[in-house]
Amino acid sequence: MKYDICVIGGAGHVGLPLGVAFANANKRTVLLDINKKTLDTIQSGTFPFREEGGDGALKKALKSGTLFMTTDESVISQSKYLIIVIGTPIDKYLNPDFSGLMKILKLHSNHFRDGQVLxxxxxVYPGTSHYVQKFFADKKKKVRVVFCPERIVQGYALRELKELPQIIAGFDTKAVRLASNLFKALTKKIVTVSDPMEAELAKLFSNTWRYIKFAVANQFYMIACEQGLNYHQIHNAMTKDYDRNKDLPRPGFAAGPCLFKDTMQLSAFNNNNFFLGHSAMLINEGLPNYIIQQIKHSLRRGNNDRDFKFMTIGILGMAFKAESDDSRDSLSYKLRKIAEIEVNTVICHDVYIKDPSFVSIGELISKSDVIILGTPHKEYLKIKPANYPEKLFIDIWNVWDTKILQIKK
Ligand SMILES: NC(=O)c1ccc[n+]([C@@H]2O[C@H](COP(=O)([O-])OP(=O)(O)OC[C@H]3O[C@@H](n4cnc5c(N)ncnc54)[C@H](O)[C@@H]3O)[C@@H](O)[C@H]2O)c1
Structure with a gap:
């Protein structure tokens, strides 16, 4: 085989760091992707998105001659291991959308060879590994299917791939052994699970667990706000030197391309009988509207002589999380949409997302009556709200001064 590994979806947020990590572990790795433009950026030695240590690791891999990239799917037949890391979204009715994976199986099945490890x-939606295994069995192809979920936190994959245990589940011991041998190039910690569906659920439960934890924090925040109380003081009282509460997150936007959609995948799997998951969705997705309504009502209560609808709202941070340049499923955009219904003008800034409609931090602060921290990028911590007493700063994350920023009745 010409390549040890072919990463299908190799230009993506998961595929690229994984491919680079394997290439730097001396595995001949080819990145297969339909996005030629991004592959060209990668070929030039630049990571197409923010990734800790990304550029250096990519340049090293390119220099060592172990990293390749292509849009030509015939590399599938020239690779010992195939790793599929394409997106697995949900559709507009919140059901899993299998079209990406089906496309790869149907369009490229003639490239798969006996003896390969897929x-x-x-x-994935639970049962997908069984489906793929059956797909090849029906075609009389001896492709070994293994499920090895990615569990990194986006932006820090190169570090975490070496630190996190790798969950592995396959349909026979040889498949599990072969996959384990591969991942041992990255981590010594391998956790095997006997049924791939258990591993699929382990991944979905993990993301859903995080999503629900964020919802608990956001719900507590809203309960405290309704009483005009400072939630951050409550959080501090609950967690200081009290280990049992240490995993209670702070409030904030629970956004991005994974947590919400994976909670909904789990819900669909359980015949939409998932009260906790749906409640978490209502709380987390409802937070942007809650913030806008709180501002509106608190200004009204304060007999503010200016009509809210003639105000300008500025949103600092459009990425889905701090220090990221990823706008996918960011709740800052939902916040913007709701704000645009309520007020005449909404302006935005992000430290890492380039958008010609965005304004500078200085312009945003000077032109806005209300400034909402959408994403707590470190750069925004330098802003001193106390220097702008005539403006209302809203910070659910509690990175500025809570005494000024708490939304109070
Ligand atoms: N982003 C994360 O932090 C993260 C963490 C853990 C797991 N995951 C999961 O990993 C998967 C990928 O997520 P992502 O964030 O990397 O998505 P992404 O959109 O960044 O990457 C997917 C890549 O697949 C490519 N692609 C799509 N169809 C293709 C095809 N037919 N052939 C070749 N390439 C194709 C796209 O061009 C893109 O580059 C999802 O299932 C996601 O839930 C993501």
């Missing part, structure tokens, strides 16, 4: 790494 590693599913995308977060």
């Amino acid at each position: 590693i599913l790494r995308s977060t």
Whole structure:
């Protein structure tokens, strides 16, 4: 085989760091992707998105001659291991959308060879590994299917791939052994699970667990706000030197391309009988509207002589999380949409997302009556709200001064 590994979806947020990590572990790795433009950026030695240590690791891999990239799917037949990490979204009715994976199987099935190991790494609807195994069995192809979920936190994959245990589940011991041998190039910690569906659920439960934890924090925040109380003081009282509460997150936007959609995948799997998951969705997705309504009502209560609808709202941070340049499923955009219904003008800034409609931090602060921290990028911590007493700063994350920023009745 010409390549040890072919990463299908190799230009993506999961596929690229994984491919680079394997290439730097001396595995001949080819990135297969339909996005030629991004592959060209990668070929030039630049990571197409923010990734800790990304550029250096990519340049090293390119220099060592172990990293390749292409849009030509015939590389599938020239690779010992195939790792699929394409997106696994939900549709507009919140049901899993299998079209990406089906496309790869149907369009490229003639490229798969007996003896290859096919590693599913995308977060998948439970039962997908069984489906793929059957797909090849029906075609009389001896492709070994293994499920090895990706569990990194986006932006820090190169570090975490070496630190996190790798969950592995396959349909026979040889498949599990072969996949384990591969991942041992990255981590010594391997956790095997006997049924791939258990591993699929382990991944979905993990993301859903996080999503629900964020919802608990956001719900507590809203309960405190309704009483005009400072939630951050409550959080501090609950967690200081009290280990049992340490995992209670702070409030904030629970956004991004994974947590919400994976909670909904789990819900669909359980015949939409998932009260906790749906409640978490209502709380987390409802937070932007809650913030706008709180501002509106608190200004009204304060007999503010200016009509809210003639105000300008500025949103600092449009990425879905701090220090990221990823706008996918960011709740800052939902916040913007709701704000645009309520007020005449909404302006935005992000430290890392380039958008010609965005304004500078200085312009945003000077032109806005209300400034909402959408994403707590470190750069925004330098802003001193106390220097702008005539403006209302809203910070659910509590990175500025809570005494000024708490939304009070
Ligand atoms: N982003 C994360 O932090 C993260 C973490 C863990 C798991 N996951 C899961 O990993 C999977 C991928 O997520 P992502 O964030 O990397 O998505 P992404 O959109 O960044 O990457 C997917 C890549 O697949 C490519 N692609 C799509 N169809 C293709 C095809 N037919 N052939 C070749 N390439 C194709 C796209 O061009 C893109 O580059 C999802 O299932 C996600 O839930 C993501």
